[in-house]
Amino acid sequence: xxEPSFSPAKTSRRAILRxxxxxxxxxxxxxPFIRRTQAAERTIRISTFGGYFERMFAQHVFPAFTKATxxxxxxxxxxxxxxxxxxxxxxxxxxxxxxDICCLGAIDVLRGRxxxxxxxxxxxxxxxxxxxxxxxxxxxxxxxxxxxMSWYMTFVINPEELKxxxxxxxxxxxxxxxxxxxxxxxxxxxxxxxxxxxFGGIDVLLTEEGIDRVIAxxxxxxxxxxxxxxxxxxxxxxxxNDEVLGGIYMHDTAMIMVKNGTxxxxxxxxEGAVESTNFWCQPAASAKVAxxxxxxxxSCTPEAQQLIARFVGSAPVIDRARLNLTDxxxxxxxxxxxxxxxxxxxxxxxxxxxxxxxxxxxTA
Amino acid sequence: MTALHLRLxxxxxxxxxxxxxxxxxxxxxxxxxxxxxxxxxxxxxxxxTLHAYGALTEPELLGxxxxxxxxxxxxxxxxxxxxYPLTWAIARxxxxxxVAWLVFLLATLSLSDVLIAFxxxxxxxxxxxxxxxxxxxxxxxxxxxxTPSAGAVxxxxxxxxxxxxxxxxxxxxxxxxxxxxxxxxTLGASPLRAFLSVVxxxxxGPAMIAFVMAMVLTVGAYxxxxxxxxxxxxxxxxxxxxxxxxxHDLPRASAMSVFLLAATVLLAFVAFQATRMRVRNS
Numbered sequence: 001x002x003e004p005s006f007s008p009a010k011t012s013r014r015a016i017l018r019x020x021x022x023x024x025x026x027x028x029x030x031x032p033f034i035r036r037t038q039a040a041e042r043t044i045r046i047s048t049f050g051g052y053f054e055r056m057f058a059q060h061v062f063p064a065f066t067k068a069t070x071x072x073x074x075x076x077x078x079x080x081x082x083x084x085x086x087x088x089x090x091x092x093x094x095x096x097x098x099x100d101i102c103c104l105g106a107i108d109v110l111r112g113r114x115x116x117x118x119x120x121x122x123x124x125x126x127x128x129x130x131x132x133x134x135x136x137x138x139x140x141x142x143x144x145x146x147x148x149m150s151w152y153m154t155f156v157i158n159p160e161e162l163k164x165x166x167x168x169x170x171x172x173x174x175x176x177x178x179x180x181x182x183x184x185x186x187x188x189x190x191x192x193x194x195x196x197x198x199f200g201g202i203d204v205l206l207t208e209e210g211i212d213r214v215i216a217x218x219x220x221x222x223x224x225x226x227x228x229x230x231x232x233x234x235x236x237x238x239x240x241n242d243e244v245l246g247g248i249y250m251h252d253t254a255m256i257m258v259k260n261g262t263x264x265x266x267x268x269x270x271e272g273a274v275e276s277t278n279f280w281c282q283p284a285a286s287a288k289v290a291x292x293x294x295x296x297x298x299s300c301t302p303e304a305q306q307l308i309a310r311f312v313g314s315a316p317v318i319d320r321a322r323l324n325l326t327d328x329x330x331x332x333x334x335x336x337x338x339x340x341x342x343x344x345x346x347x348x349x350x351x352x353x354x355x356x357x358x359x360x361x362x363t364a
Numbered sequence: 365m366t367a368l369h370l371r372l373x374x375x376x377x378x379x380x381x382x383x384x385x386x387x388x389x390x391x392x393x394x395x396x397x398x399x400x401x402x403x404x405x406x407x408x409x410x411x412x413t414l415h416a417y418g419a420l421t422e423p424e425l426l427g428x429x430x431x432x433x434x435x436x437x438x439x440x441x442x443x444x445x446x447x448y449p450l451t452w453a454i455a456r457x458x459x460x461x462x463v464a465w466l467v468f469l470l471a472t473l474s475l476s477d478v479l480i481a482f483x484x485x486x487x488x489x490x491x492x493x494x495x496x497x498x499x500x501x502x503x504x505x506x507x508x509x510x511t512p513s514a515g516a517v518x519x520x521x522x523x524x525x526x527x528x529x530x531x532x533x534x535x536x537x538x539x540x541x542x543x544x545x546x547x548x549x550t551l552g553a554s555p556l557r558a559f560l561s562v563v564x565x566x567x568x569g570p571a572m573i574a575f576v577m578a579m580v581l582t583v584g585a586y587x588x589x590x591x592x593x594x595x596x597x598x599x600x601x602x603x604x605x606x607x608x609x610x611x612h613d614l615p616r617a618s619a620m621s622v623f624l625l626a627a628t629v630l631l632a633f634v635a636f637q638a639t640r641m642r643v644r645n646s
Binding site for chain 1: 402404405424427428482485486489490491492493509511512590591595596598603606607608609610611612613614616
């Protein structure tokens with residue numbers, strides 16, 4: 001098996017299989033003992049998605065931050081899934097959030113904002129914010145988050161079984177009975193790629209009738225889909241064992257599979273791969289305002305983004321021209337093909353509808 | 365005397381307290397959430413509406429409930445069908461072999477259902493799966509993938525519940541008085557007749573209990589149908605999971621859970637009533 005790789009933001013998926021384990025972890029966030037050598041020592045608690053992801057941040061990214069600023073980082077493993085925000089909202093209200101900065105998928109930023117969990121940030125204090133790609137600097141209703149890293153959902157195939165390799169998402173709809181593994185449910189990027197390929201972009205998903213049209217198009221795929229996967233492990237096993245010819249899968253995990261000798265190829269189709277981004281947010285009740293600003297400022301530097309690309313395996317949120325990544329290092333996490341953005345706004349408004357309609361379609 | 369009783373009562377009350385804390389309180393919360401208004405941002409424990417229960421009239425969910433029950437009945441029947449002769453065989457083994465079998469069955473309980481479901485996924489795959497063995501034996505023309513399929517789900521679930529079935533039946537089988545069979549044989553009964561008229565009536569009750577237990581364990585099965593089954597036959601538990609975790613619709617997921625729970629209790633009740641009647645009649 002490959003090294004377990006964790007792409008962020010499919011968090012609820014993984015939570016499903018972790019089941020009770022996640023719930024227990026959530027109930028008792030790890031609180032390693034911090035040694036207080038000097039009263040003046042500055043510290044900050046930063047949480048990221050658990051497992052490989054958190055280990056890589058703790059081993060490679062946070063030490064560079066400590067070296068640059070002298071601020072000690074207590075790295076915390078974040079519980080996954082829906083319960084994370086529920087618990088954070090409660091602990092924030094009680095005045096004791098378990099971390100000073102956490103890492104979130106775009107939709108959880110909006111959910112947290114609606115509940116007033118996030119502290120408004122001071123843009124002038126985060127001078128490196130302007131180093132981010134233009135799309136991550138666009139004004140929002142509230143300046144309470146900073147882009148941390150991205151990941152891509154690509155067209156992953158077994159190149160030995162599928163020749164020639166497709167260059168468009170439309171190949172999913174070609175005649176390939178029982179060939180694909182497609183992510184199941186309302187959070188699946190099949191929504192974005194179908195909308196972008198056949199409906200001129202993701203805005204079609206902003207209304208219920210638009211969602212119905214996209215789902216009708218997805219339903220044409222049913223004969224081609226062998227596996228409607230819910231967690232990435234199922235799809236990985238299916239790819240390793242020739243159960244599927246290909247499907248949609250995480251680019252970073254696919255690249256690790258390639259490294260470990262599995263014959264897979266990750267393709268960025270001409271319409272673009274679907275890009276999801278994770279963001280840093282600070283719970284309002286955290287008192288470490290200055291330290292948080294310094295960390296966010298650090299995260300927006302080429303140095304931090306290079307470390308994240310090399311060790312965490314996520315795509316940088318700074319233009320490639322500013323980074324010293326080699327072609328190979330860049331290709332392992334990202335691509336120059338323009339991406340399809342995640343339909344965060346549509347999901348925030350219509351997630352329950354998307355889930356119901358999708359389930360109806362797929363179980364019919 | 366009363367003081368002793370009181371002290372004993374306090375000492376023995378902890379299972380009740382645990383049952384209340386771990387069973388009743390979460391259930392009350394589940395009920396509460398199922399009648400709360402839907403809040404996409406979090407758990408809004410506010411409002412009072414039966415809106416979520418409207419979901420239960422949807423044909424898809426009724427279909428999923430029937431799928432859950434059908435799966436439970438099949439797995440219950442297969443695991444008792446396999447477990448009954450297996451337990452009989454284990455009970456007649458030498459002591460050491462018996463212990464080895466029971467330890468083996470207990471050991472499989474230490475594996476998580478996630479691990480077991482993924483192992484079945486690999487075992488039924490095209491590349492290294494069972495079909496390769498069948499090809500080598502000349503039973504199949506070429507290797508093929510045996511998932512997703514209903515058979516894969518049933519096989520995996522039977523593997524999961526079989527230890528419970530055997531461990532439920534074993535005490536009865538091991539205490540079975542073999543002299544009774546001998547007596548029946550002496551009186552002229554054939555081996556089959558002796559088995560049917562002596563062993564079966566004596567083990568009917570426990571077999572029914574094993575069946576109901578296998579069913580109840582299966583009704584809530586989540587990972588095996590998700591990993592090994594087709595969406596068309598995903599049971600209720602899978603839909604509850606996706607409604608809560610992906611759809612963030614907690615009232616609807618809670619209402620579905622209450623419904624599934626009620627159906628399970630009813631199923632178990634009916635099965636137990638049926639056993640009682642049959643045991644009384646026999």
